[in-house]
Amino acid sequence: MREAFKKLVEHSYFHMIITSIIFLNGVVVVAETYTPGNSWLLVIEKIILVIFVLEIMIKMVGFGFKRFFSNGWNCFDFLIVASSLAFLATPFVSALRLVRVLRLFRMIPAIPSLRKIIDSLLRSLPALTGVLGLTLLIFSIYAIIGTTFFNDVLPYEFFGSFHQSLFTLLQVVTFESWASQVARPVMAELPWSWIYFVSFIIVGALVILNLVVAVILSYLGQEDDTDRDERVDRILQENRELKQDLQEIKQLLLEQKKHSS
Numbered sequence: 001m002r003e004a005f006k007k008l009v010e011h012s013y014f015h016m017i018i019t020s021i022i023f024l025n026g027v028v029v030v031a032e033t034y035t036p037g038n039s040w041l042l043v044i045e046k047i048i049l050v051i052f053v054l055e056i057m058i059k060m061v062g063f064g065f066k067r068f069f070s071n072g073w074n075c076f077d078f079l080i081v082a083s084s085l086a087f088l089a090t091p092f093v094s095a096l097r098l099v100r101v102l103r104l105f106r107m108i109p110a111i112p113s114l115r116k117i118i119d120s121l122l123r124s125l126p127a128l129t130g131v132l133g134l135t136l137l138i139f140s141i142y143a144i145i146g147t148t149f150f151n152d153v154l155p156y157e158f159f160g161s162f163h164q165s166l167f168t169l170l171q172v173v174t175f176e177s178w179a180s181q182v183a184r185p186v187m188a189e190l191p192w193s194w195i196y197f198v199s200f201i202i203v204g205a206l207v208i209l210n211l212v213v214a215v216i217l218s219y220l221g222q223e224d225d226t227d228r229d230e231r232v233d234r235i236l237q238e239n240r241e242l243k244q245d246l247q248e249i250k251q252l253l254l255e256q257k258k259h260s261s
Contacts (some may be wrong), residue, residue, distance in 0.1 A: 005062030018077045019110045021051055025106050052081045052103070073109035080106055117220070124219040131211050140210070141170055142200050149196075160181060172197065173204045 008014055025048050032041050056078055060068050068074050080103055108114045143165035150159040158168045158181075172178040178197075185191045 002061055002064070005058050007062075009059050009062045015110070016133070018051075018055055019107075021048055022110055023104050024048060026107070028242070029101055029104065043100075048086055049081075052106075053085070056081050069256055073115065077106055077109060092218050120219040121216060124215050127215045127219075128212065131208065131215060134211075135204075135208050138204055139166055142196070145196065149190065150186055150193070154182070169200065170203070172200060175205070 025045075028041055028045050028048065032038065032045075036039065060075065069078075071137045084103060108118055143162055146159045146165040146168065147162055153159070156229055157163045167213075168182060172182055183194070184199075
């Protein structure tokens with residue numbers, strides 16, 4: 001039974017069906033926002049949940065508990081489905097809706113390209129901590145400068161304190177009305193302040209953003225290199241095994257030739 005379930009789980013049709021069910025779950029969640037409490041949608045949602053439970057059970061039997069839970073994405077799927085079952089009879093409607101929405105995250109392990117991006121992002125987190133430290137340092141320096149020089153120019157909610165300056169710089173770095181609300185009023189009072197804003201945008205928005213993208217892309221490239229190296233190693237191993245088999249066949253033919261002679 002375990003071997004049959006394993007073949008079923010690894011079959012491409014099984015993967016396509018589960019992916020389609022996840023898409024259907026998303027459609028049902030969206031439809032519930034237009035017609036909340038619809039009885040047909042609730043029935044479909046429960047059927048989808050039953051299918052997800054059966055999928056998890058089949059995977060557990062096919063792979064075995066140890067192998068199933070050794071995969072992080074399988075653990076993720078298990079937690080999502082278990083949470084759905086736990087909140088199924090809850091009186092908190094908002095919590096149940098939240099769990100239904102979280103089931104859409106199952107689309108990540110279901111689609112290899114999405115899974116590849118998330119895996120690369122998780123592996124790049126240690127390297128991104130350095131970029132985060134540099135970002136905090138730059139924001140802190142500019143926040144102190146802004147609080148010192150622009151405290152009396154703009155209202156308190158912009159540069160009145162350190163934490164207000166940090167929030168204002170976040171608005172500037174996201175380019176959300178930064179020119180009309182922040183930069184131009186300050187430049188009208190302090191013409192030299194354009195140096196402050198232009199340098200912050202160049203360093204904070206362009207340089208740091210490119211650093212984050214570069215780090216993530218480097219780990220995406222490492223995964224491609226790893227896959228290529230694994231394929232090359234597998235081909236070399238198969239060639240060595242084939243060469244060994246040919247040597248054995250050659251040896252047998254020589255022995256037969258000696259006996260026949």
